[in-house]
Amino acid sequence: MPALGEFFLVVAAVLLGILVISYISAVLVPQENFAMSQQRAINLASSSTIAVGPLMVDPVNRVASAVFEFYNPGVSTNLTVIVFQVNSSLVSSVGQLVPNSLPAYIVYLPSGSNASVVKIDTPIYDLSGRVLLNGTYKVYTVPANVPFTVKVYGVSSNQVLVIWFLWYTGGYWFRVSYSFTGVPPS
Amino acid sequence: MKGLSSVILFLVLLVMLTAILIPALEVIQSTSVFQYQGELTGFPYSQLQSQELRRIFLGNPQIYYNSSTSPYIELIYKSTPYPINITQVFYYNGSVWKATLQLPIGIWGNYTIFLPSEAFNRPIVIVTGMGNILYLKPNTSTTLISYVK
Numbered sequence: 001m002p003a004l005g006e007f008f009l010v011v012a013a014v015l016l017g018i019l020v021i022s023y024i025s026a027v028l029v030p031q032e033n034f035a036m037s038q039q040r041a042i043n044l045a046s047s048s049t050i051a052v053g054p055l056m057v058d059p060v061n062r063v064a065s066a067v068f069e070f071y072n073p074g075v076s077t078n079l080t081v082i083v084f085q086v087n088s089s090l091v092s093s094v095g096q097l098v099p100n101s102l103p104a105y106i107v108y109l110p111s112g113s114n115a116s117v118v119k120i121d122t123p124i125y126d127l128s129g130r131v132l133l134n135g136t137y138k139v140y141t142v143p144a145n146v147p148f149t150v151k152v153y154g155v156s157s158n159q160v161l162v163i164w165f166l167w168y169t170g171g172y173w174f175r176v177s178y179s180f181t182g183v184p185p186s
Numbered sequence: 187m188k189g190l191s192s193v194i195l196f197l198v199l200l201v202m203l204t205a206i207l208i209p210a211l212e213v214i215q216s217t218s219v220f221q222y223q224g225e226l227t228g229f230p231y232s233q234l235q236s237q238e239l240r241r242i243f244l245g246n247p248q249i250y251y252n253s254s255t256s257p258y259i260e261l262i263y264k265s266t267p268y269p270i271n272i273t274q275v276f277y278y279n280g281s282v283w284k285a286t287l288q289l290p291i292g293i294w295g296n297y298t299i300f301l302p303s304e305a306f307n308r309p310i311v312i313v314t315g316m317g318n319i320l321y322l323k324p325n326t327s328t329t330l331i332s333y334v335k
Contacts, residue, residue: 006192013196017203024208032212049232051319053311056278065282069273071317073231110274110285147274147313149283184321 034129037170042127044167045176048072051147054184057157064155066181069147070165079176080118080141080166081107083150085159086180094162094180098132105152107140115140115148124166124173132175139166157183231316238316241268242328247293253324255306259299269294271315277305290315 053067070079084099107115118141124133142148152161160182167176242249246268247261259275272291276283286301301310312320320328 009193009196013200013203017200017207020204021207021211025211029211047231049235049317051313051317053276053283053313053319054309054321056283056309058281061281063281065278067276067283067311067313067319069313069317069319071231071235108282108285110287112285145317147276147285147319149276149285151282 033170034172037172038125038127038129038174040169041167041174041176044072044075044077045127047074048144048177050163050165050177050179052163052179052181055155055161055181057155057183059157062154062156064152064159064161066150066161066163067147068150068163068179068181070142070144070177072144075144077144077167078141079144080120080139080168080173081115081148081150082137082139082164082166083152083161085152085155085161088158088160088182091160091180091182094160095178097162099162102137102139103152103154105140105150107142108149108151109142110147110149115142117141120166120173122171122173124175126175235316235318238270238314239318242270242314242318242320245329247296248327248329249312249320249322250327251310251322251324253305253307255303257301257303257305257324259301259310259312259322261293261297261299263296267295272299273313273315275299275301275310275312277301277308277310279304279308283311 049071051069051071055064055066057064064085068081082099082102083105084103086094086097090097109115117138119136119138121136123131126132150161150163155161160180162180163178164175165177166173246265247263247270250260250262252258252260270293272287272293274290275286277286284304286305291297291299307324309321309323312322314320322328
């Protein structure tokens with residue numbers, strides 16, 4: 001029965017091919033995509049700086065405000081901003097800190113209008129590929145190279161404000177830069 | 187003999203199939219990568235940035251913030267003017283930093299920037315074109331300020 005044997009060979013070859021292709025598309029391609037996204041985020045982070053203004057706190061209403069700019073004249077992209085306050089004693093480990101919940105805050109562009117809001121519901125990675133935050137957040141998006149104002153509620157003057165700049169690339173959110181600012185000496 | 191050759195044929199077909207499809211799949215899935223390559227050839231701008239900051243601290247230009255009822259910022263060059271750009275000036279209105287400039291200003295000589303009267307006796311920050319932020323309290327100048335970067 002040579003015809004039947006050949007038929008099984010065809011079936012075996014097709015099945016094996018499907019198996020190999022599905023493995024590649026399910027495992028290898030996402031892995032490579034993530035690695036390339038991570039590389040792009042590292043590139044952006046290494047060529048950018050953050051300009052940080054002093055934190056001004058209204059102690060009565062516990063409203064704080066600061067000016068920031070994500071500076072990289074080589075790109076015109078949008079960055080997403082997360083801010084949260086921590087006690088100033090934690091400043092030395094500011095890169096490791098993650099917020100339990102985000103404070104109420106507003107981001108203003110220089111024109112006076114609010115920055116556009118985006119929703120994040122996939123994990124936020126740091127540049128080494130570790131998950132920093134995994135939840136649903138409504139955050140603001142600002143253009144690079146434009147100074148903007150952040151107004152945060154519920155901040156006292158012994159706290160510092162931590163800012164994260166997130167970048168969406170290749171389907172992943174990366175924290176490309178972070179910084180902090182505190183109340184200046186009077 | 188005929189059975190054996192068909193086995194070889196199918197093996198060859200299998201190898202060809204995977205050899206063509208795998209690279210094709212990779213290329214299709216990762217074309218979006220290439221559009222980023224051009225825009226990310228970054229240059230170390232931080233050097234220019236710290237040069238600008240250093241020049242301002244050395245008084246070229248000296249930036250003085252006069253916070254009277256008609257407040258203004260004065261940029262005074264005492265040596266060969268080195269151009270700087272002021273992207274934005276913010277003043278603190280008691281709860282939030284407010285932007286004052288409609289457009290960025292290019293400066294290549296002594297210059298005065300007038301601020302709205304609400305800035306009277308309020309701190310300001312000046313954002314330069316190189317991405318430096320200068321913090322000025324009322325009636326101080328850049329040779330005296332503490333700066334944040």
